[in-house]
Amino acid sequence: MYHKQIEQLVMLQRIDGEILTLRTELDNAPQEIQSLEKRHQDAETARNVVLEKLGYLTDQLKRLENDMEEDHVRLRKSKSKMMMVGNSKEYHAMVREMDNLEKLNRSRDEEKAAFAEELERQTSAEQEVTAKAEAVSKELEVARAGLDERMQAARKRLDVLAGQRKEACKVLPPPILSRYEFIRSRLPNPVIVSVDQGVCAGCNISIPPQAFIELQKGQQILSCPNCQRLIFWVQHIAPQTTPEEGKDAKA
Numbered sequence: 001m002y003h004k005q006i007e008q009l010v011m012l013q014r015i016d017g018e019i020l021t022l023r024t025e026l027d028n029a030p031q032e033i034q035s036l037e038k039r040h041q042d043a044e045t046a047r048n049v050v051l052e053k054l055g056y057l058t059d060q061l062k063r064l065e066n067d068m069e070e071d072h073v074r075l076r077k078s079k080s081k082m083m084m085v086g087n088s089k090e091y092h093a094m095v096r097e098m099d100n101l102e103k104l105n106r107s108r109d110e111e112k113a114a115f116a117e118e119l120e121r122q123t124s125a126e127q128e129v130t131a132k133a134e135a136v137s138k139e140l141e142v143a144r145a146g147l148d149e150r151m152q153a154a155r156k157r158l159d160v161l162a163g164q165r166k167e168a169c170k171v172l173p174p175p176i177l178s179r180y181e182f183i184r185s186r187l188p189n190p191v192i193v194s195v196d197q198g199v200c201a202g203c204n205i206s207i208p209p210q211a212f213i214e215l216q217k218g219q220q221i222l223s224c225p226n227c228q229r230l231i232f233w234v235q236h237i238a239p240q241t242t243p244e245e246g247k248d249a250k251a
């Protein structure tokens with residue numbers, strides 16, 4: 001009688017433990033997706049920053065090239081005009097103008113080289129951030145697909161467990177079941193725990209020797225004086241492997 005009830009309570013505990021694990025998983029799953037979405041957004045933002053820089057640099061390079069082209073035209077015109085100047089005063093003025101144009105061109109060359117260098121740097125940065133953004137995007141896609149699958153499996157399993165729980169509750173005497181439910185509503189999981197070598201597995205504290213002797217007699221269902229959980233002597237129940245269904249749900 002006692003042993004059967006303890007066994008049924010332990011079975012109920014297993015069912016409730018799995019239900020709790022599944023519910024936690026269902027609650028946490030959307031958060032995983034959210035944090036992935038955040039990472040995806042950050043990667044896209046980083047990519048846009050680099051793209052903006054690239055656009056700016058490309059524009060600047062084009063502008064410089066236009067300016068340089070105009071200067072070349074001006075320089076050519078000045079050279080041909082020089083052939084036609086009448087006096088040395090005009091001639092010196094022309095030489096100065098050409099000098100200035102050449103200097104300007106040289107500084108533009110340097111500016112252009114600096115822009116080209118930066119453009120190269122940003123181009124490789126762009127490749128990097130694009131690869132990163134694509135990787136996160138793929139990860140997110142896989143996670144979303146996996147999430148739906150996992151949620152569906154978890155809900156299905158929860159339905160099965162609800163049925164099993166109903167059956168397990170049916171065979172327990174009402175006073176014992178209500179004791180179980182009372183503890184379940186007030187303490188964090190688990191409700192019923194083993195006592196091994198006088199130590200409660202729920203709170204890891206030794207129960208008094210007299211209580212341990214009572215427990216070993218196996219006549220009535222006792223509670224741990226410290227944590228109030230239902231207790232059973234570990235040797236009263238054959239060590240059992242995890243229920244098969246439990247393994248399936250986790251796989």
Ligand SMILES: [Zn+2]
Binds near residue numbers: 201202204205228
């Ligand atoms: Zn305890």
